[in-house]
Amino acid sequence: MIGRKLIAVLFGLLVIGMTASAGSAFAEGTATVILVSDNAADKAIAEYLANLTGAIVVTTTWGVYDPNVTAEILSYAPDQVIIIGGPMAVVDEYVTDLEEYNITVYRWWGANRYETDLAVVCNASKLFGIKFNASVVVAGNDSLAIQTALRLAAEKKAMIIYVNQSTNVSKLMEMFQVREMVMVQSKASEKVMEKVEKDLQKCNCRAERVQANVTKEQVEQIMEQVRERLMAVEKIANMTNSTQLREQVREMLQLMEKVNQSLQAGNVSKAYVLALQLQARSEFTLKNAQVEFKMAVKSKEKLKLEIELEKLDAQVEVLEKAGVNVSVLKTIIDKIKEAIEAGNYSVAKVLLKKAKKALHELYREKKSEIAMQGREGHEEKSGRH
Template structure:
């Protein structure tokens, strides 16, 4: 069987890293699911779109393939899935899984969060006919500012625009033809917001500034997310025996400890800045970890088959809970387990293809049952 640590990662990601924003879903409505990583910037604009369109948001760990994600999306029987973020954020394996089931997938993503932000705003206006009254300009790497900016954007039906020190704010405002703005920052993005203020004056835009306060709770919330990311990287590093990843984990842990010391000393801004830096570093670490996992699976047919089996079992369980008859599929799954265990990989591949075809057919025919039995709310999700 697949190594215990890898199985723990595959099953654990669903419980720890995947969260769902719930909407009222009925069999008669058109359902759009937005799949997004836990990157604060991408996730905020996904939640914004969910608020104004009624879409359902499914969140997965940045840069890591989770075979359980497709099952979560299946449970809503969506008409389409919009992925926010590039393939580094939401990996291509997730796209392949969805298309395998016959689910229409569209990706809105650029090379970074700033390109993704602009693309999402433009496509949202085109696809959903959204019109914006003003813009909310916020530092794209300031999680606290982004979280608070999201609230104002929803309240005022404002366009969310992420900026950094190289952004030409004047051109950005002209591009979207919005001359009223709210500039949102925190003590961690003070210098950047001064740059924004100057450029807003140049474009003769009407602007007001809002600053979020960094508290102990703010830092602790960010620490929780980063700690989970570091733990995921460490688990994959141990399973793949990747020395470079292990070294990265040690350095990250030292930064975590440094931030914790600053937090205990009451220096919340410095602790927060350290966590923002670490948040970016974990993304590079997660990307590398996923690459190592791909290599390991590429060198082990048994482990690759077992990961596919984990994915299929999650999908079958979703349909079973909705009352869809999967008896024949479960019987084949048992044969698949035996074939993999006995090293009969050719037979296992044939069974796998047969099961995938049956799962796709059962899903396509069982959409009404899935929509009539939406997943129960969990502590990971919240309802708009």
């Protein structure tokens, strides 16, 4: 629920965030990466903050650890990383990875996407001195309406506020001293916006409604995201031999077929509602998968070593792409692989420790070259010249 309890929690989060980020955390010239999950609500906030600050956004699958994500972050040689979202969305393994390189990490989050949104708004407003001209309000579980809200917020320099049926909107408007609002809705969130409109009468706020029309292509984009999430779950299911995860994947594949049937019948609105359900269920399944994965890693020494080796491989590749000589590291990696295959786990652990130490030293030594390569790659990816 988002009401009085949220207001109290919000200011608590603000104090925590400000304490962790005290001083000139975002001084001019500091390279910043924002790490966020593929949750539509959190990602939109991350993209908006990046638009305002020039930070680079890196995305991870919700609830999944991917060593390639850490490698991508390292490729930009950041001084600091802001994580948007809690440890269920963006797992703590990333924090561990980054702190090994002495990168400062901040996590801005709340108990859910609504509190996370407001915690980010408060921290960003204070740290960057951002003054918002208005607010764009959108249902926090309406993925496509959120994309429209993001575009409008950028145009109006407005804060994005996520709401649901329990949100006390008039109280939020009073807190942020904002009187002008744009309400973005799709067919899936009309009832939520009706409740918001009634609530606004209490604070004499002005509101404009914007309708986000859902297209077949947009639903297919959501389905592609769900497919990627299911692939991540299946990978963990195979790794852990989990029948529970396989059954959950099977159920979601059945729901995906219903979405496809609705699209083929031309009922895009129905397909979108079903797709939103799939998004939510996929996060629940990823949460279960993460629990299974951590249990498997604890009990299987070989699996743990293989994951560490995969992480090492990905990070060494970052240096190699930047033109750094990594031949010594690759020689050690080959020896680690041989030790794991031979079952010499104690030898593999010693070699891993040696390789990580050498890698961290080489990364610090060549950080400027890595940063230059990372910037060039980001500009090329973004279409800037």
